[in-house]
Amino acid sequence: MSWRCTSSSRLRHAIRPPFLSYERLGGSFCSYNPTRYSSNTPVKREIVERDCYDQLPEGVEKNIDDVRAVAARSDLAQLVSSKAALRQIANGQEAKRREIARSKEDTTEGHSSEGPPDELTSRSWALGDEVQVTGLVQSIRRHKKIAFANISDGKTYQTLQIVLLPKFADKLHNGAYVELKGMWQESKGSGHTHELLVKELIFVGSSDLEASPIQKKNMTVDHLRTFPHLRLRIPSYSLVNRVRSHVTSAVHNYYSVRGACYVQPPLITSSDCEGAGETFTITPRLNPAADAAGMQSKPSHYFRSPKYMTVSSQLHLEAFAAELGDVWTLSPTFRAEQSDTSRHLSEFWMLEAEFRQVTEVAKLTEMVADLMQKIIFSIWPSPVCNELRQYWSEDHNIQDKGRVDLDARWNALASTDAWKTVTYSEAMGKLKDAAQSDSKLFEYKPEWNQGLQLEHERWIVENIGKNYPVFVTNYPKKQKPFYMLSNEDKSESEPQHETVACFDLLLPYGAAEVVGGSLREHRLEPLIANMREKGLLRRPAGTDQNPTTEDYPFLQPGESLNTLKWYADLRRFGSSPHGGFGIGFDRLLMYLTGINNVRDIVPFPRTFGVAHC
Secondary structure, three states: EEEEEEOOOOOOOOOOOOEEEOOOOOOOOEEOOOOOOOOOOOHHHHHHHHHHHHOOOOOOOOOOHHHHHHHOOOOOHHHHHOHHHHHHHHHHHHHHHEEEEEHHHOOOOOOOOOOOOOHHHHHOOOOOOOOEEEEEEEEEEEEOOOOOOOOOOOOOOOOEEEEOOHHHHOOOOOOOOOEEEEEEEEOOOOOOEEEEEEEEEEEEEEEOOOOOOOOOOOOOOOHOOHHHHHHHOOHHHHHHHHHHHHHHHHHHHHHOOOOOEOOOOOEEEOOOOOOOOOOEOOOOOHHHHHHHOOOOOOOOOOOOOOEEEEEOOHHHHHHHHHHHHHEEEEEEEOOOOOOOOOOOOOEEEEEEEEEEEOOOOHHHHHHHHHHHHHHHHHOOOOOOHHHHHHHHHHHHHHHHOOOOOOHHHHHHHOOOOHHHEEHHHHHHHHHHHHHHHHOOOOOOOOOHOOOHHHHHHHHHHHHHHOOOOEEEEEEEEEHHOOEEEEEEOOOOOHHHHOOEEEEEEEEOOOOOOEEEEEEEEEOOHHHHHHHHHOOOOOOOOOOOOOOOOOOOOOOOOOOHHHHHHHHHHHOOOOOOEEEEEEEEEHHHHHHHHHOOOOOHHOOOOOOOOEEEO
C-alpha cells in the first residue's frame, strides 16, 4: 500500500497530520490495491474515514472521532458519498453544543485564567453525568466558600479540576491520593473547560508532604532520576508512558494486519549475539545470609555453563522465522557498556523483526520506512498528539529544554519519499571531502576502517538527507557481526573494502542511528567461515600438539562451535534467504517526543553505576 503526500496549507486542525494531505487518485484520497484489501480491513476503513473527514462541509467541527463514530454505523462502501452520514456528524455536534449550553453552572469563584485543551476530547463524560474519579492531588486553592483542586488521574496531561465545599477541602493536601464522586459540568473559568463538582469524598490516602521528594519548587531532571518510582506521578513522565503505550499498540496493530507473528524469545542466552563481549553474566546468589557473613562459597554455574542476559533477540528470532515466517518481538535487552551518555542505557527495549524469503536490503529498508510512517499516522489523530503539543507549548519547558518542533519531526518520518539512501562508501567519500574543506569540522577524522562516529552520522543527515532520514547501506564487513551476508560485488583487488548487505537508519534532529538491519548469511559453509574470521571457533587448550575435530561440517581441526552450535544448526538442517532489523525503541520514543535524554524516556533507567529501585 502506498501513500502519496504533498504539502498543504489548508489543513489547519491539530487532529489532522500537519503538512500532509492525501491526493485524489482514482476517486480516492489514497492509492491502494483494491484486490489486496477487502472492504472490511482496518487499512481501508481508515482511508475511507479520512476521505469522509475531508468532505465535511464548512461550519462542521472536523473531529476524527465523530467521523469514526458514524463510520462504525454506516455502510463502508457508501460512507464517503453519503450526505446523510455527513449530516449525522453535524447534527451530533450541534446536539452536544446545545447540551453544554443548557448545563452551565454558576461556580466561577477562584477559577484559573489559563487556557487548556477541552477535557471532553480526552474524557468521555457527558455534562450532568455523575462520575467517580481517583487520582493524586497536584494543587489546591482554598477560598472562603469554595475550593478548587487539580487532580491527576493519569489519563491525560491535562489535570482534572474539581470543585469542593470547605468541609471536603480541609481533608486534602498536595500529593494525597483521593477517590471522590461528583457531577461533570462546564466551567465558566478559562483555566479548564469542564470540572467536577464534588458531592462525596470517598477516600483520602494522605501523603507526608514535608518529607516528599516531589515539591512545588523547580527540580532538576538529575534530581528526579534519583527517585524514579515517584517521578512517574509527575504529569510529563506520565505522558511519556502514555506515548510508549500508544506506539506499542500501533506496532502490534501494524504487524497483526500484515500477518506477522509476535513471539517471545528468551532473555537468558548462551551467546553474545553482537560479539562485542559487553554482556551481563548470570551468577546465582544461593545463600544471602551466608554471603553477608562472608561464608558464601564460590557460586557455581546455575545452568552448568556460563549464561548471559541477552544483547539482542535476533538469533532466536531466526529460529522462530524458520517455521513461522515473518516474526517480531518487543523485549528488553542488556549491555554492559560503560557509556555515560544521553543515548545509552544498560537495560533498554528493542523492537526486532525477522522476515523469511527476503533477498534484498532495499526490501528491508522499505519495510522500515512503512512501519515508521504508519506509527506517525497513528500518533497524529491520537490524544497523545495534543498532549505533547501542550507540553512543548508551556513556557517553562521552552526555557528549560528549548523549543521542539514536533510537526517537523513527525513530518520527516511520514514523508518517506524524501528519505535518502547512500552506501557507506559514498557517505565516507563525502565526509572526507567535508573534512578536507574544514579541518576543524570533525573531532574524529573520517576513515574507512574506523566506522561512523555520532558527529559523522549527524553530518550525513543534515547535509545529505537535508534533515530527513537517511539509510546508510553496505558497511565494511570487519565492522559488523558474523551473521551478516557478504555482498557479492566485493572487490578482489581491495579485500579491505569487502562489505556486507546491511543498513543503518539515521534520523534527524540529533537522533542519528536508531535502526539497524541486514540480510543474514543463510548458507552453512560461509557462516562458519565468517565465525572463523571473527575468532568465534576457539580451539581448546593443547590443540597444537593434539588437534581434535568436532564432528560438524566445515570445521577445521581443533575448532568448536561451542555455544553457537544451535545457531549453525538452523543452516545445517534447512534454511532459506532471510533478513531483519532492530529498532532502538527508547531512542525512537526520544525522537517522537522531543525529549533529549533516554533516561527520561525509560521509567526505571539502568545506566553504568546507577540502578535505583
